[in-house]
Amino acid sequence: MKIGVFDSGFGGLTVLRALMDRIPEADYLYLGDTARLPYGAKSRATVARYAASSAKFLVSEGAEFLVIACNTASALALDEIRDAIPVPVLGVVETGANAADVNSTTRDVLVMATAATVESHAYAIACAGRNLRAIEKACPLLVPLVEEGWIDHPVTAEVLRIYLAELMEQAREAALTPDTLVLGCTHYPLLREQIERAVPQTLQVIDSAAVTAAQVDRRLAGAHNRAAAAGPTRFFATDSVAKFRTLGSRFLGRPIEAVDLVDLGS
DSSP states (O other), X not given: OEEEEEESSSTHHHHHHHHHHHOXXXXXXXXXXXXXXXXGGSOHHHHHHHHHHHHHHHHHTTOSEEEEOOHHHHHHHHHHHHHHOSSOEEEHHHHHHHHHHHHOSSOEEEEEEOHHHHHHTHHHHHHHTTTOXXXXXXXXXXXXXXXXXXXXXXXXXXXXXXXXXXXXXXXXXTTOOXXXXXXXXXXXGGGHHHHHHHSOTTSEEEOHHHHHHHHHHHHTTTTSOXXXXXXXXXXXXXXXXHHHHHHHHHHHTSOOOOOEEOOOOO
């Protein structure tokens, strides 16, 4: 089984990391569309065009199942991606909402995400479709802090404290009793431990990378050989491969040696 993983940048590598741990016998193809990020600043039509071209590229390289590890693309372009390619597609917004549905008892959910994802209200819509009430909070400072490597930095701890306090206040004002917090950005799993320390123990943190890997595993049950040896992983980027190797290794938790530079057009 060849699994393709797509993101506009580096955050999707946390999803790939979880997939490699969960399904080590699969072959993986990862594409970071780094030349055209951030997707959050683009129109829905542009995001759909970029995401569809990236999906087609991964299928042309042999992907038999595609994971959209980009919240913006999952929120704005999932239907267009599914229309563009002939293989099954799973997006991280869907997997996060599925996990919240399974884990929430109160049916009240909090979501931390980027501004673009919050503006799309993708999580609120997905949660509403599962009879969940959701409050979304844009946390724009977290992505640059993670990419700077300030995972355990006091500045990051203080930023998290402020965002979480504001989110809990929003929940109180809405008379919600949340028991689940969805990390609606694939950068945020790197901050999971810090977030779990900062929230009440009654609030379960849903790691988008981990739950996506688990749901892919269930979807592919019987389609891959558990006895097989670990397959190769190929990395593709549309911009600086040197930066991808350096920053990407931090997200993947292991060295990235080889990255192929690809041109997907403007």
